Amino acid sequence: MLSDRFGRRPVLLISLAGAAIDYLVMSLAPELWMLVLGRAVSGVTSANMAVATAYITDISSEGERARRFGLFHAMFGIGFIIGPVLGGLLGDYWVRAPFVAAALLNGLNFALALFVLPESRPGQPGARFDLGTLNPFKPLRWAFSFAALIPLMAIFVIMNFVGTMYGTMWALFSEDSLA
Numbered sequence: 001m002l003s004d005r006f007g008r009r010p011v012l013l014i015s016l017a018g019a020a021i022d023y024l025v026m027s028l029a030p031e032l033w034m035l036v037l038g039r040a041v042s043g044v045t046s047a048n049m050a051v052a053t054a055y056i057t058d059i060s061s062e063g064e065r066a067r068r069f070g071l072f073h074a075m076f077g078i079g080f081i082i083g084p085v086l087g088g089l090l091g092d093y094w095v096r097a098p099f100v101a102a103a104l105l106n107g108l109n110f111a112l113a114l115f116v117l118p119e120s121r122p123g124q125p126g127a128r129f130d131l132g133t134l135n136p137f138k139p140l141r142w143a144f145s146f147a148a149l150i151p152l153m154a155i156f157v158i159m160n161f162v163g164t165m166y167g168t169m170w171a172l173f174s175e176d177s178l179a
Helices: 003-005 007-030 031-042 049-060 062-093 097-115 137-142 148-176
Strands: none
Touching: 003 007, 003 049, 007 031, 007 049, 007 097, 049 062, 062 097, 137 148
């Protein structure tokens, strides 16, 4: 919705900048609260996948769309495989190196989007904008209307919380035990 009003490019730029800031904060954070702050910045600015798919839709004819989305998702899958391998290799040298690399790669993406990426759909500044549509709890109300989904959502939340906290704690513990 924000990219419809302000344009795809500005929202992508904010999203890429937020991710770069998040990884930079994570690479420098000596305290847990700073990691949480970095993740909050990333969360608030994390519209890149939705806006990227909207951008692809804008620039593709109906005949090209399937091929372009296939390439987009193939590159996403390759990144999903290469990213952890690269992070593991960099982590052998320095525990914070994967975060520095992620910050640099997001910064490079930001620079490419800033200097090379044209706007695919100019914004409509006069368009009516309802803040209620940005309410993150509105979709939850819809999801909670399906009783069978409630246990699955609870498991998802618990596993994400435990996984995030365990990973963060392990990284901090590892760095302290190596020092």
